[in-house]
Every structure is written in structure tokens, then in C-alpha cells.
Amino acid sequence: MLMPPQSWLDNLGAFRVSLPALEHFPTVVWSKLVNRHSRRQTRQLMAYGGAMGHLPFREAIAEYLGTVRGVRCDPSQILVTTGSQQGLQLSAQVLLDANERVWIEEPGYHGARHALLMAGARLVPVPVDQEGLDVEEGIRRDSKAHAVYITPSHQYPLGMTMSATRRMLLLNWAARSGAWIIEDDYDSEYRFGGRPIASLQSLDAGARVIYAGTFNKVMFPSLRLGYVVVPKDLARAFSAARDATDVFSSTLYQAVMTDFIREGHFARHIRRMRMLYMQRRTAMVEEIGKQAGDTLEVIGAEAGMHLVALLAPGVSDVAVARTAAELGISAMPLSTCYLKSPARGGLILGYGGTDARQIHEGIGKLRLSIGQSTRIEKAGRNTASVSLPPR
Amino acid sequence: MLMPPQSWLDNLGAFRVSLPALEHFPTVVWSKLVNRHSRRQTRQLMAYGGAMGHLPFREAIAEYLGTVRGVRCDPSQILVTTGSQQGLQLSAQVLLDANERVWIEEPGYHGARHALLMAGARLVPVPVDQEGLDVEEGIRRDSKAHAVYITPSHQYPLGMTMSATRRMLLLNWAARSGAWIIEDDYDSEYRFGGRPIASLQSLDAGARVIYAGTFNKVMFPSLRLGYVVVPKDLARAFSAARDATDVFSSTLYQAVMTDFIREGHFARHIRRMRMLYMQRRTAMVEEIGKQAGDTLEVIGAEAGMHLVALLAPGVSDVAVARTAAELGISAMPLSTCYLKSPARGGLILGYGGTDARQIHEGIGKLRLSIGQSTRIEKAGRNTASVSLPPR
Numbered sequence: 001m002l003m004p005p006q007s008w009l010d011n012l013g014a015f016r017v018s019l020p021a022l023e024h025f026p027t028v029v030w031s032k033l034v035n036r037h038s039r040r041q042t043r044q045l046m047a048y049g050g051a052m053g054h055l056p057f058r059e060a061i062a063e064y065l066g067t068v069r070g071v072r073c074d075p076s077q078i079l080v081t082t083g084s085q086q087g088l089q090l091s092a093q094v095l096l097d098a099n100e101r102v103w104i105e106e107p108g109y110h111g112a113r114h115a116l117l118m119a120g121a122r123l124v125p126v127p128v129d130q131e132g133l134d135v136e137e138g139i140r141r142d143s144k145a146h147a148v149y150i151t152p153s154h155q156y157p158l159g160m161t162m163s164a165t166r167r168m169l170l171l172n173w174a175a176r177s178g179a180w181i182i183e184d185d186y187d188s189e190y191r192f193g194g195r196p197i198a199s200l201q202s203l204d205a206g207a208r209v210i211y212a213g214t215f216n217k218v219m220f221p222s223l224r225l226g227y228v229v230v231p232k233d234l235a236r237a238f239s240a241a242r243d244a245t246d247v248f249s250s251t252l253y254q255a256v257m258t259d260f261i262r263e264g265h266f267a268r269h270i271r272r273m274r275m276l277y278m279q280r281r282t283a284m285v286e287e288i289g290k291q292a293g294d295t296l297e298v299i300g301a302e303a304g305m306h307l308v309a310l311l312a313p314g315v316s317d318v319a320v321a322r323t324a325a326e327l328g329i330s331a332m333p334l335s336t337c338y339l340k341s342p343a344r345g346g347l348i349l350g351y352g353g354t355d356a357r358q359i360h361e362g363i364g365k366l367r368l369s370i371g372q373s374t375r376i377e378k379a380g381r382n383t384a385s386v387s388l389p390p391r
Numbered sequence: 392m393l394m395p396p397q398s399w400l401d402n403l404g405a406f407r408v409s410l411p412a413l414e415h416f417p418t419v420v421w422s423k424l425v426n427r428h429s430r431r432q433t434r435q436l437m438a439y440g441g442a443m444g445h446l447p448f449r450e451a452i453a454e455y456l457g458t459v460r461g462v463r464c465d466p467s468q469i470l471v472t473t474g475s476q477q478g479l480q481l482s483a484q485v486l487l488d489a490n491e492r493v494w495i496e497e498p499g500y501h502g503a504r505h506a507l508l509m510a511g512a513r514l515v516p517v518p519v520d521q522e523g524l525d526v527e528e529g530i531r532r533d534s535k536a537h538a539v540y541i542t543p544s545h546q547y548p549l550g551m552t553m554s555a556t557r558r559m560l561l562l563n564w565a566a567r568s569g570a571w572i573i574e575d576d577y578d579s580e581y582r583f584g585g586r587p588i589a590s591l592q593s594l595d596a597g598a599r600v601i602y603a604g605t606f607n608k609v610m611f612p613s614l615r616l617g618y619v620v621v622p623k624d625l626a627r628a629f630s631a632a633r634d635a636t637d638v639f640s641s642t643l644y645q646a647v648m649t650d651f652i653r654e655g656h657f658a659r660h661i662r663r664m665r666m667l668y669m670q671r672r673t674a675m676v677e678e679i680g681k682q683a684g685d686t687l688e689v690i691g692a693e694a695g696m697h698l699v700a701l702l703a704p705g706v707s708d709v710a711v712a713r714t715a716a717e718l719g720i721s722a723m724p725l726s727t728c729y730l731k732s733p734a735r736g737g738l739i740l741g742y743g744g745t746d747a748r749q750i751h752e753g754i755g756k757l758r759l760s761i762g763q764s765t766r767i768e769k770a771g772r773n774t775a776s777v778s779l780p781p782r
Contacts, residue, residue, distance in 0.1 A: 018439075019439070022434050022437045022438065023434075025432075025437065027430075027432050030429070030432075031426070031429040031430045031432065034425065034426070034429040035422070035425070035426050035429065035430075038421070038422040038425040038426065038429075039418075039422045039426075041416075041418050041611075043413050043414075045613060046413045046416065046613055047410060047413065047611070047613065048409075048410070048612040048613070049612075049613055081637075082473075082637045082638075082641075083637065083638060085635070085636070085637055085638050086636065086637040089635065089636050089637065093509060098489050098511065111634075111635065111638075114631075114634070114635035115635055115636075117635075118484060118632070118635050120489065120511070220432075220438070221437065221438055221439045221440075222436060222437055222438065222439070222440055222641055222642040222643065224637075224638075224639075224641040241509070243505070244476070244480065244502065244505035244506055244508075244509050245476070245477065245506075245509070245636070246472075246473045246474065246477040246480065246615075246637070247473075247474060247476050247502075247615075248613075248615075249615070250473075250613055250614065250615040250641060251613040252613065252644075253641065253643075
């Protein structure tokens with residue numbers, strides 16, 4: 001049985017992971033497009049759509065991913081999903097039988113673990129280091145695993161990028177052993193330094209990679225649109241699984257999003273958000289240094305919409321997170337991303353949806369929480385395990 | 392591996408099962424409500440929503456189901472889905488472990504079979520007769536089954552209503568054995584004769600029933616909104632499964648649908664559609680009598696949006712359906728709803744989205760298809776098995 005999400009971590013103010021800057025979303029442009037399609041609802045827009053998705057939307061996605069992520073595909077390989085979580089759930093459903101073993105990153109994304117467990121898979125945790133997933137260690141632990149789940153562009157939660165050497169090692173192992181690679185490229189739109197890194201899928205000559213992505217973080221979470229790009233000979237199986245799961249994605253937003261991309265609004269929005277998140281990231285790092293430099297160590301701040309602040313050894317991140325929640329601050333405990341116990345606790349802090357004022361105040365409250373929970377912990381407070389809202 | 396949908400049955404003209412009268416949908420009212428919420432997109436409407444759904448929507452659903460279907464629940468028991476298929480998929484996921492046995496109706500809904508198989512269940516076909524599922528036969532075949540999937544208000548595909556005696560037998564068996572009842576009330580809005588029948592859930596004193604329904608057939612298929620009503624102690628498990636599957640349903644349409652219900656448009660729309668479908672049903676029965684009375688026998692025309700036209704013994708319904716598809720007519724073969732071979736083939740014909748002129752022409756084309764495929768069949772044409780678009 002899966003754990004239900006813990007209410008005290010839901011929808012809190014500052015530092016909510018994956019929440020974009022909703023106040024900067026171009027609502028006027030978007031609602032004009034929504035109205036355009038809603039007013040002249042065609043029969044095609046209202047009737048049953050295909051399990052793979054609305055074709056013009058899949059064409060726009062194929063073009064976008066080819067340009068920006070080097071993904072090699074044609075629209076027949078693209079299945080429109082409701083987001084990366086559904087991409088992972090369908091991949092687990094299609095690729096895995098009960099008790100088949102899957103490498104997962106340690107630490108890694110809890111949503112992926114849940115989707116894999118729901119399909120009956122057995123998880124094989126493989127550690128990550130500065131170069132990303134330690135492929136050689138994975139081979140030592142289980143060379144016959146059936147699949148691997150991985151976030152190579154921006155490891156969740158630690159934030160590093162997988163090195164070129166490791167990428168080749170992984171692809172070679174998968175080609176030799178016939179394993180599947182589930183690549184989760186959940187927030188690759190935002191890189192603040194270094195050169196852009198193409199997707200693992202773009203290097204895959206053996207058609208072993210299933211590539212999953214989402215529009216929910218770049219646009220807004222309640223949009224519920226994402227995609228998986230699958231090898232050609234898996235397209236029918238993915239389509240059948242989607243059909244048996246929930247038939248197809250609502251068509252209105254697919255049509256609206258197609259126009260949003262085609263008319264240039266999407267590229268413009270990403271550029272603006274990249275600038276904004278870079279500023280917020282800088283503000284975060286500075287405020288942590290100023291207010292909490294003695295208790296927090298920042299890692300993984302080169303990309304994406306979150307960073308990790310490591311706590312001193314021995315401090316319970318669950319205790320800190322719980323105290324922070326009482327002050328209205330969302331600080332996701334790093335330890336919940338581990339299957340085994342980590343050497344050191346930390347806090348996963350989102351800055352996409354948190355503005356300069358909230359950052360300043362929020363870090364102050366975090367500082368307080370750390371002080372308080374360190375004292376409380378010494379008094380023996382219970383720090384039960386938790387489960388989490390979306391990444 | 393599931394069979395992918397067969398392209399020759401997709402989106403054809405007349406008699407498409409489950410397609411409502413889209414040309415009579417109140418688009419002006421609907422798009423005004425869409426625009427209202429889209430223009431003033433609140434942070435709450437854009438951010439992550441809860442796995443159970445938008446609370447005001449769940450309140451409106453609870454009230455509606457209580458009034459119209461006698462369903463006894465409060466909003467905390469309602470999980471908003473993308474339609475009945477997702478309700479079935481989540482039920483299978485939450486209630487069943489691999490290899491657990493489930494009674495299914497024979498004949499029955501292919502989408503339910505797929506959802507149950509995907510969860511690893513073993514299917515136990517139990518015949519239906521004029522009173523619906525033959526519960527005593529089910530107990531003889533497998534008294535220890537873990538669950539039963541059933542369409543008591545309007546059996547799919549044959550169209551009968553489950554008798555009061557059988558309902559009590561089923562509830563008693565479930566209470567005794569601890570089995571779950573998955574009640575699929577997919578088109579209960581439309582009854583053309585007799586008194587309204589309340590849901591099975593309304594009679595359930597033992598909290599054994601999971602009640603699934605959908606707005607996609609009453610409104611329009613690409614809406615992607617439905618619900619499951621679950622016993623209180625299962626709510627957390629359903630919420631966790633939804634979270635791991637696709638997190639939550641897009642919020643915009645949930646908010647719009649809430650207003651559509653609260654402002655009285657929904658009740659008015661159902662009343663209008665009930666009148667229209669009653670007329671279309673009558674036209675169907677008359678045209679079949681006039682043009683094909685010697686080759687087709689109508690059953691199950693007292694409710695819903697489809698009827699079944701039985702073929703003469705020995706005529707292959709797949710062959711007829713294939714020939715009809717070449718003439719642009721959607722005639723779903725009844726035999727595909729059976730796990731074992733049926734005594735007699737038939738065609739499942741939807742009339743919700745088919746107007747008087749299409750009915751007249753369509754029945755003529757069906758008559759032709761029956762003549763042609765009877766001749767072809769004698770010449771030994773292959774009639775391979777097919778899989779199907781949504782009910």
C-alpha cells in the first residue's frame with residue numbers, strides 16, 4: 001500500500017518545490033487562446049480523441065524537443081500525457097512485469113518510486129555522485145536489471161548533471177543487456193551556467209530510451225500536459241496502456257498549447273522565466289549565506305527550480321521540515337528521497353514560485369526552525385517518516 | 392499485452408457508441424463559464440490541486456448523486472477522476488493484488504476487462520440474463536472471488552436492469568465473503584420507461600461498494616471528468632493511488648463544471664438530452680423494423696444511449712462490422728464483449744450522436760453490410776478478433 005501525501009507539507013508558502021512563478025504567467029494571452037478554442041468548439045475538439053494525443057500538438061512537441069533537447073523522434077512516437085508522473089506510470093506498466101528489478105537513483109524522486117512499486121517492480125537503489133548515477137556500481141549490484149529510472153539533465157533532488165562518460169557507460173550497458181532506460185527530463189528548460197546538455201535519448205542508437213517530460217512546471221501545474229517519447233516498436237503498447245488507464249487527455253488544452261507554442265509565446269515565456277529564476281536562485285544562495293551560512297550548505301544550484309541545503313550531520317531534516325511547516329514554510333526533507341538512511345540530512349527548497357521578499361523572510365524562518373528543532377531533538381521528539389507532494 | 396484499439400472502428404459516422412449529441416450541447420453557456428474562470432485564473436486554480444479533486448466540485452457531485460442516484464456519501468468519499476475508465480483502473484489498482492479473482496459480466500465491458508487485467512487480476516466470467524448478473528451462478532463458479540465488476544442500472548452491453556432480488560443476493564454475498572463490488576453507473580441519466588432505479592451503492596449497508604460514474608457521456612467526451620465514491624476507510628488508499636498515477640485532474644474544467652451544475656445548466660441539459668435520445672431511440676427501433684426487421688432483433692432499448700441488434704445465428708458480427716466500417720458506419724460487434732464465444736452475434740449501436748437522417752441512411756447501409764458479409768462469409772473470409780474504442 002502506498003503512503004498518502006502528508007497534509008502538513010501541502011501547498012505551503014515559500015520554497016514549494018516545482019511551483020513556478022504563477023504571478024508572471026501570461027494569463028491574458030493564454031485566456032485569449034482558451035476562449036478562441038472554447039467558443040468555436042468543433043466536433044473534433046469535443047469528441048473522443050486518440051490515446052496518443054492530438055496530432056497537431058504532437059507535431060509541435062516533436063519539433064520543440066528536436067530543437068531544444070536533441071530528441072530524435074517523429075510525432076508517431078509521442079504520447080501526450082497529463083505530466084511526467086503519468087509518463088512514468090505508463091512506462092512502468094508497459095515495460096515491467098511483477099518482481100522485475102529496476103535501478104533507481106539513490107537519492108531519487110519519490111513519485112518515480114511509487115509508480116514503479118505500483119507496477120510491482122523491485123527497486124535496486126544505485127548511488128549518485130558528482131557525475132550522476134554510478135553506472136559501474138549499478139552493474140555490480142544488479143547487471144541483469146530490467147530497466148533504470150534516471151534524471152540525467154538535472155538529478156532529482158541533488159541537482160548534478162550526468163557526465164558524458166557515465167552516459168556512454170549506461171547506454172552501452174542497456175544495449176548489451178536489453179535493459180530499458182526511463183529518462184525523466186522534468187525541468188531541463190532552466191540551466192544557469194555551462195553549456196546546454198542534450199538529452200540521453202539523443203545519444204541512444206539502440207532505441208532503449210523512453211523519454212518523459214512535462215509542461216506543468218514551465219506553464220502551471222493544473223495544466224496537466226506532458227509527453228513520453230517512445231521507441232517506434234513500443235508505440236502500440238503505450239497507446240493500449242493509455243487507453244486502458246484513462247483513454248486520452250482532454251483536448252482543449254492540447255489545442256491551446258499547440259497555438260501557444262506555434263505563435264512564439266512559449267519560447268518567450270521560457271526566456272523570461274529563465275531570467276527570473278536565475279535572479280531568484282542568486283537571491284536564495286545569498287540569503288542562505290547571510291542568514292544561515294553556519295548551518296546550511298548549498299548544493300545543486302546550477303539549474304532547475306530548486307536547490308538542496310544540507311544540514312549539519314546529526315540534525316534531523318524531518319524535524320526541521322515539521323517545525324518550518326508550522327511557520328508556513330515548505331522545506332522538503334532530503335532524507336525522504338533515500339531508500340536507505342543518508343549520511344546527512346538536508347532541505348529541498350524550491351525558488352520558482354518564491355519571490356525576493358518571501359526568500360528573505362523564509363530563510364529567516366528556516367534559520368529559526370533549525371535552531372528550534374535541534375533543541376527539541378535533543379529532548380527526544382519523534383520524527384516519523386513522511387510522504388510528499390509532487391516534486 | 393493489451394490489444395491496441397483497431398483503427399477501422401475509430402470515430403466513424405453513425406452509431407458510434409457513447410458519442411452524445413454534440414450539436415445540441417450548450418456551447419455558448421459553457422464557453423462563457425470557461426472564459427469566466429480562464430480570465431481570472433487564481434493561484435489556486437493554477438497550482439497543484441489535491442489528488443481527491445477540487446472541493447467545491449466534490450460537494451456538488453455528492454449533492455447531485457444523493458438526489459438523483461440515492462448515493463449515500465459525503466464529499467470526503469469522492470475522488471474526481473478523468474472518467475469511468477480511470478475509476479475502474481484506480482479501483483483495480485487499490486483493491487486487487489496480482490492473481491486475485493474478479494467476477495465480470497459475460498458479456499461485459501472491454502474497458503473494465505483491460506483495467507482489471509492491467510492490475511494482474513484473473514477474470515471469472517459470470518453470465519447475465521434478463522435480471523442482470525446471475526449471482527447464484529457466480530457463487531457456484533467462484534464463491535471466494537475478491538471483487539465483482541458490475542453495471543446494475545444498465546447492463547453493458549445488453550441493456551437490462553438488475554432485479555431487486557439479485558441486488559440483495561449480491562450485497563449479501565459481498566458482506567459475507569468480504570468481496571468488493573465495483574459498480575459502474577456509466578449512463579444512468581437516461582431511462583425511457585419504468586420507474587427510476589437507485590444505485591446499488593444506496594442499498595449497501597456494509598461499505599462494500601465502490602461507485603464509479605462519468606460526466607463525459609452527458610457532457611462531451613473530451614471533458615475528461617468523472618468520479619468514484621469510495622467507502623470512508625478506502626479514501627486514503629485511493630488518494631495515494633491517484634497521486635502515484637497522474638497526481639490530480641486539471642482544475643479549470645472542475646471549477647467550470649461546478650458552476651454548470653450549481654447554476655442549473657446541468658439539470659436542464661440532461662432533461663433536453665433525455666427527450667432527444669428518447670426520440671432517437673424510437674427512430675432507431677422503427678427504422679430497424681422497417682428496413683431490417685428480418686435480419687436484426689432489437690434488445691435493451693429501454694435506457695441509455697445504445698441498443699443491441701442481434702443477428703441471425705451463424706452470421707459473424709465482426710464480418711458485418713467490418714463491411715459496415717467500409718461504408719462509414721460504426722457497428723460494434725457484440726462478440727467482442729464476450730470472453731467465450733456467444734451463441735449469437737449482434738451489433739452494439741449508439742444513437743446518442745446520430746440524428747434522424749443518419750439513422751435512416753445508416754440502417755440502410757447496415758442492411759447492405761449484413762447481406763454482403765453473409766455472402767462473403769460463405770466464401771470463407773477471415774474474421775480476426777478486434778479490440779474497441781471506448782464504450
